[in-house]
Amino acid sequence: MTETTNPSAPAHRDYPCAQCGASVRYAAGTGALTCPYCGHTQEVATTDRVVREHDFATLLASDRELPPDSHDYECGTCGAVTTSDKLSQDCGFCGSAMVAEVEGLGLVTPEAVLPFAVDRPSMTTALRRWARTRWFAPSALKKVTAVERAHSVYLPHWTYDAQTTTDYAGQRGEHYWETVTSTDSEGRTTTRQERRTRWYHASGRVARFFDDVLIAGTGRVMPQHLAKLDPWPLADAEPYRPDFLAGHETLRYDVEPGAGLEVAKQKMARVITGDCEQDIGGDEQRVHHMDTRYSAVTFKLLLLPVWIATYLYGGKAYQVLINARTSEVIGERPWSAWKIAGAVAAALAVVAAVVVLVHLNGSG
Secondary structure (H helix, E strand, O other), X not given: OEEEEEOOEEEEEEOEOOOOOOEOEEEOOOOEEEOOOOOOEEEXXXXXXXXXOEEHHHHHHOOOOOOOOOEEEEOOOOOOEEEEOEXXXXXXXXXXXXXXXXXXXXXXXXXXXXXXOOOHHHHHHHHHHHHHOOOOOOHHHHHOOOOOEEEEEEEEEEEEEEEXXXXXXXEEXXXXXXEEEEEOOOOOEEEEEEEEEEEEEEEEEEEEEEEEEEEEOOOOOXXXXXXXXXXXXXXXXXXXXXXXXXXXXXXXXXXXXXXXHHHHHHHHHHXXXXXXXXXXXXXXXXXXXXXEEEEEEEEEEEEEEEEEEEEEEOOEEEEEEEEOOOOOEEXXXXXXXXXXXXXHHHHHHHHHHHHHHHHHHHHO
């Protein structure tokens, strides 16, 4: 690894192979940098860093300037200059791996990284398995065997810890049964039991500590699908080292820490609502109001590995995301109108058969 500096650009790291001079890159699941040309391997640099949480109040009190939208890379292999908004990428001219020194960009420095564990062949296998198991997909989708395009990307995520205390007000519902008598048009009287609910005022206080509430730090990559890649094995995250990024793209965050915390609070609120309902007890619960106080709020920036792949079906491109630790696949897929129509018709036939049976039993 070499460090490249340029008075007009932030420093960045190049990764020449110690044996042949080509560029090494981090090989998924190996813990090492590998040269794709001569096969030489180099261990990831060791570090005495530990993963730390950062006080959110301290961040708010700091006088932070917004970083520039992009920065320049000057490739240490071919000398080409590339303007980019990524924290790591390959040189567009010679393909050499380049990783920016984040401290020089005015950004929050990643605290941890979950290294790639799923390599390209395993990613392709996961995509094929996913294609074969889609309900209501065209039968020909099972024959998808090739990925049109795929690239490995580290995506920024925020994690938040917080101690919460919530005062709530609501109602507790308790069921009881009441006998109801009715008379039909022919004068026949019937009785039945109907369930009713009595509602009582309820209020109280609940507390919960939240650890590592995960929020995407970018809205640029299929936000409707990105959150569905959970769960992530966050316990396996390594202290941040640039070597893990070599040969992979890394997006910088576009969601600021404060905006991410507001999203995290929404996730916390859903859990807190459940805590309030459990505290209320009874058969049913209504929560009308919650006043939540947050203390000891901390955060960190984490980089998570994702394969972004595109496959072709019927002349159209579909994009998917693959969790590069668990091989979970989430994304776009075609639907078979014929299979959906057949399923609806079958469901209607079952309903019609049940209605006929009920009618016949009633007549009998």
